[in-house]
Amino acid sequence: MKFRKGLYIVFGCVGITLFVFSLLPFFRNLFAETFWIMTVFGLLLTGFCIFALLYRPREKGEKPLAKYERKASVMSRTEHKFLYTLRQINPEKYEVLPQVALFNVINKVTNAAYRNELFRVCDYCFVDKDTFEPLLLVELNDSSHKRADRRMRDEKVAAICRSAGLPLVTFWLNEDLSYIAVKKIIIKNILN
Numbered sequence: 001m002k003f004r005k006g007l008y009i010v011f012g013c014v015g016i017t018l019f020v021f022s023l024l025p026f027f028r029n030l031f032a033e034t035f036w037i038m039t040v041f042g043l044l045l046t047g048f049c050i051f052a053l054l055y056r057p058r059e060k061g062e063k064p065l066a067k068y069e070r071k072a073s074v075m076s077r078t079e080h081k082f083l084y085t086l087r088q089i090n091p092e093k094y095e096v097l098p099q100v101a102l103f104n105v106i107n108k109v110t111n112a113a114y115r116n117e118l119f120r121v122c123d124y125c126f127v128d129k130d131t132f133e134p135l136l137l138v139e140l141n142d143s144s145h146k147r148a149d150r151r152m153r154d155e156k157v158a159a160i161c162r163s164a165g166l167p168l169v170t171f172w173l174n175e176d177l178s179y180i181a182v183k184k185i186i187i188k189n190i191l192n
Contacts, residue, residue: 008049015045074099079123082140082177086124089183093129094190096138100125102157105134106164120157122168126190135191137161139170167191 019042021027027038075083075098086096103118105125124138139157144150154170161168167189171177 005053008052012046012049012053015042015047015049018042019046075123078142078173079140082171082182083124085177085179085182086126086138086186088179089186091129094126094135095129095132097125097127098123100137102160105137106160106166117156117160120153120160122157126186134166136186136189137166137168138186139168140173141170142173 018038022036022038022042073080079098083096083098089096099121101119101121106118108118122137123140125134126136126138127134139154141154145154158168169185169189171182171185175181
């Protein structure tokens with residue numbers, strides 16, 4: 001690799017030299033008909049060598065750097081409004097946490113090395129205000145959850161919650177989301 005770099009530097013210097021000499025009046029007079037060939041060849045050789053020295057090929061499997069930006073909010077207005085409703089339910093007894101990954105509230109006790117199914121996120125989690133013991137997971141679904149891929153994801157989350165003994169309640173945006181209706185369902189399903 002160092003040898004190749006050295007060759008590019010030497011040929012780059014040759015290209016610059018040819019280009020500079022082709023512009024001198026003495027060379028123009030000596031090679032009156034062909035001096036432009038030296039000019040073009042010198043430029044091309046120099047350009048190629050500079051490119052070869054600066055170019056770094058991407059390795060197989062290497063992806064270009066992704067760009068990231070901070071979100072304006074961790075939840076939509078609808079989710080935030082629903083969080084406010086949930087937090088009114090026995091606030092002296094429960095805390096409601098938004099956007100909780102399953103791995104934060106459920107441990108996998110078999111094949112512990114592979115926990116990627118626990119990286120799914122639930123919209124809300126009711127926890128005991130004093131101990132922070134998880135008591136209930138809550139999902140707020142819109143029409144996108146009717147797609148086949150989302151239904152599969154939701155079924156997997158429900159199966160994991162059943163296996164862990166952690167209740168999961170799903171609300172739909174087109175349902176009655178009034179405080180009284182939501183509180184009734186939450187109290188009925190929450191672990192006590």
